[in-house]
Amino acid sequence: MPASPSPPLPLLKRTPPGLWTALVWVVAAVQPIVEYVLMPPRQEYSLSYPRDGLDSLTAQALLALAFLVVLTGSALLRRQTAVAYGLVIVGTIISSVAWRQDEVVPPQFLGVDVALCYVTATRPRRTANIATAGTLGVLVGYLVLRRATGGESGTASEPFVALTVIIAWLIGNSVYQARAHTAELHARAAAQAITAERLRIAREMHDTVAHSIGIIALQAGAAARVVDTQPARAREAMVTVEQVGRETLAGLRRMLGALRQADQEQEPSTRDQEPTDHDQGHAQAPLRPAVGLADLERLAATTTIAGVRVEVWWQGKRRPLPADIDLAAFRIVQEAVTNVVRHAAVDHCQVKVEYREDELIVEVVDRGKGSGTNTTHTHTGFGLVGMRERIALLDGRFTAGPHPEGGFRVTARLPVPAAAGAEPAAKAGAR
Numbered sequence: 001m002p003a004s005p006s007p008p009l010p011l012l013k014r015t016p017p018g019l020w021t022a023l024v025w026v027v028a029a030v031q032p033i034v035e036y037v038l039m040p041p042r043q044e045y046s047l048s049y050p051r052d053g054l055d056s057l058t059a060q061a062l063l064a065l066a067f068l069v070v071l072t073g074s075a076l077l078r079r080q081t082a083v084a085y086g087l088v089i090v091g092t093i094i095s096s097v098a099w100r101q102d103e104v105v106p107p108q109f110l111g112v113d114v115a116l117c118y119v120t121a122t123r124p125r126r127t128a129n130i131a132t133a134g135t136l137g138v139l140v141g142y143l144v145l146r147r148a149t150g151g152e153s154g155t156a157s158e159p160f161v162a163l164t165v166i167i168a169w170l171i172g173n174s175v176y177q178a179r180a181h182t183a184e185l186h187a188r189a190a191a192q193a194i195t196a197e198r199l200r201i202a203r204e205m206h207d208t209v210a211h212s213i214g215i216i217a218l219q220a221g222a223a224a225r226v227v228d229t230q231p232a233r234a235r236e237a238m239v240t241v242e243q244v245g246r247e248t249l250a251g252l253r254r255m256l257g258a259l260r261q262a263d264q265e266q267e268p269s270t271r272d273q274e275p276t277d278h279d280q281g282h283a284q285a286p287l288r289p290a291v292g293l294a295d296l297e298r299l300a301a302t303t304t305i306a307g308v309r310v311e312v313w314w315q316g317k318r319r320p321l322p323a324d325i326d327l328a329a330f331r332i333v334q335e336a337v338t339n340v341v342r343h344a345a346v347d348h349c350q351v352k353v354e355y356r357e358d359e360l361i362v363e364v365v366d367r368g369k370g371s372g373t374n375t376t377h378t379h380t381g382f383g384l385v386g387m388r389e390r391i392a393l394l395d396g397r398f399t400a401g402p403h404p405e406g407g408f409r410v411t412a413r414l415p416v417p418a419a420a421g422a423e424p425a426a427k428a429g430a431r
Helices: 017-038 057-075 081-098 106-122 125-148 158-226 231-270 274-284 293-305 323-344 375-379 383-393 423-430
Strands: 309-315 348-355 359-366 397-402 408-415
Touching: 017 057, 017 081, 017 106, 057 081, 057 106, 081 106, 081 125, 106 125, 106 158, 125 158, 158 231, 158 383, 293 309, 293 323, 293 348, 323 348, 323 359, 323 383, 323 408, 383 397, 383 408
Parallel strands: 309 348
Antiparallel strands: 348 359, 359 408, 397 408
């Protein structure tokens, strides 16, 4: 339900990884050109970037090719990560060839480290490990080639660069593990929420069935007592029994398939206890009528006391509904209104109940300032998931999201069987 809009992501997270790779690599590549080639001659000089290193057309062409290859790899980094990472390494090697370098210059390799960090953080372990091993192999190749040609002098830079590669892998691997752990927690929480909602629906269905069976028992007993003296009344009572029985059976068929798995998990510990608990409950307490849309006015009054005025609008011809549909519609309104009170920061909301020929439409709209479509999912125990699960069990349609005119809207469409409406009659007979 609505709440304060989520803050935008920091700039560092909104910037594409390829842009970071290209930016770091280009800065490292342009800096020596400006400092050692374009700037006036100074006493300082660089062995890695000689002033005449780019005088030849071949060197200039190779350096331009290196820029093109690296920028192409940076652009493809998100879509074709493996190929893009290979292009970044190839472009770095071409750059060293253009400068006639026989060793790896650490600043130029920082772009490769940025790309490797992204690969490790977002791709499978095998891909990340191959990329890391390939990068270290390139460094070893530089070192071996220089030793083989007798060009080794002083302290080699490759071990230092290899250390930056390992650090990039460690950072990316930490991000990968954190994401995997978060995804596992979300999946586990979602599964638990769905299972809890199914079990809650099963308990409510049990209450509805118990209520219906109680009505059947009362009507059957009344019919047995007056069958000889008042046959018309006995016939009416048995018709009520038939209607309530058919309605309850239809509700069971609609829910049983979706609830069977959760019911089987609960079955070993509860099957032996349910008959005793059921009998004791009916022996100790009278039958309780199930909640439904008839309780909306009471819900509206309670919510008004809580500080949010609820306007209930009825459209279409009101008629009796099957107990499971009536209960589901009430629960959807109850959950949506509760979330309005908690998160919408408004003083009123509208509830519309529309009776159509073949369906029931329930809509809850508020004009709150919140617009986060995931607020309920994030802060209220997967409320939207629970409502969607409940509607799905009845083959209905559920939508929830920001309202075009501001605020938040929850809509549920429940199919209504053609012959619906024995419950009120059964209640009247039970009294």
